[in-house]
Amino acid sequence: MTDTESLKQLALMGGINAPIKVSSHEFSEKLRSSPQTASRRLQELDEAGYISRTIQGNGQWMTITDLGVELLRNEYYAYQKIFEGNEDAIELIGTVMTGLGEGQYYIAQDGYMKQFSEKLGFQPFPGTLNLNLTKESTTLRKKLDNRKGIPISGFKAENRTFGGGRCFLGEIKGIKSAVIIPDRTHYPEDIVEILAPVNLRKSLSVKDGDEIRMKVFI
Incomplete structure (x- = not known):
C-alpha cells in the first residue's frame, strides 16, 4: 500500500477540506487491510508529514497537510499525462x-x-x-x-x-x-x-x- 493510496482514501473521506474523525477499523475497511496495518499506515503518514493527527479521548482527528496535498497533486499530474496525452x-x-x-x-x-x-x-x-x-x-x-x-x-x-x-x-x-x-x-x-x-x-x-x-x- 503506497502513501498516495492511503492519502487518497483520506481525501475521499474529506480530509483535505477539514479535520475528519477516523478510526483504525474504519480506515482498514477503506484500505482492505487489518486494523493493525491501517493504524501503522496512519502513523507513517503522520511521521512523514503528510497528515496532521490529533488523538483525543473520543478518537483520532486528522487533516491532510500541504505536503500531503502536493503528493496527491503530483499523482494527479502523472495520471493526467497518461490519459490526456503529452500535449505540451x-x-x-x-x-x-x-x-x-x-x-x-x-x-x-x-x-x-x-x-x-x-x-x-x-x-x-x-x-x-x-x-x-x-x-x-x-x-x-x-x-x-x-x-x-x-x-x-x-x-x-x-x-x-x-x-x-x-x-x-x-x-x-x-x-x-x-x-x-x-x-x-x-x-x-x-x-x-x-x-x-x-x-x-x-x-x-x-x-x-x-x-x-x-x-x-x-
Missing part, C-alpha cells in the same frame, strides 16, 4: 488591455524578482502585459489550472504578506514570456497577466485593443 503547448489569443496598475509594484519586489530570475531564466520587466482572452482561449486557459507549472512562493516583506502563484513559460513573436497565475487575484478568469524580459507594449508596438497570440508551454 496551447495558444492563447486575446486583446491588450490596461490593468489595475499594480503589476509594477508587485513584480519589482525582491522576493518575487529573485524567484523569477532563477526559475524563469530571465529578469522580468517591472510590469505585466494584460490580455483579455477570447471566449475560446478562456476555456483553453483553464487547462493551466490542472497543471503544475513553475511554483512561485509567497513571502513576507514591508510588514505585509505577498501571495504565491504559478508561472507557465511561453513566447510571443519570438520573445520569451511567461503567464503568471497568482493564488489570489482581482482579475476574472478571462484576464491573464504576462511577464517578459522587455516592455512588451513597446517591443511589439501594441496598444489597448490590439490582438496578441501567445504560445504557452504546459
Whole structure:
C-alpha cells in the first residue's frame, strides 16, 4: 500500500477540506487491510508529514497537510499525462488591455524578482502585459489550472504578506514570456497577466485593443 493510496482514501473521506474523525477499523475497511496495518499506515503518514493527527479521548482527528496535498497533486499530474496525452503547448489569443496598475509594484519586489530570475531564466520587466482572452482561449486557459507549472512562493516583506502563484513559460513573436497565475487575484478568469524580459507594449508596438497570440508551454 503506497502513501498516495492511503492519502487518497483520506481525501475521499474529506480530509483535505477539514479535520475528519477516523478510526483504525474504519480506515482498514477503506484500505482492505487489518486494523493493525491501517493504524501503522496512519502513523507513517503522520511521521512523514503528510497528515496532521490529533488523538483525543473520543478518537483520532486528522487533516491532510500541504505536503500531503502536493503528493496527491503530483499523482494527479502523472495520471493526467497518461490519459490526456503529452500535449505540451496551447495558444492563447486575446486583446491588450490596461490593468489595475499594480503589476509594477508587485513584480519589482525582491522576493518575487529573485524567484523569477532563477526559475524563469530571465529578469522580468517591472510590469505585466494584460490580455483579455477570447471566449475560446478562456476555456483553453483553464487547462493551466490542472497543471503544475513553475511554483512561485509567497513571502513576507514591508510588514505585509505577498501571495504565491504559478508561472507557465511561453513566447510571443519570438520573445520569451511567461503567464503568471497568482493564488489570489482581482482579475476574472478571462484576464491573464504576462511577464517578459522587455516592455512588451513597446517591443511589439501594441496598444489597448490590439490582438496578441501567445504560445504557452504546459
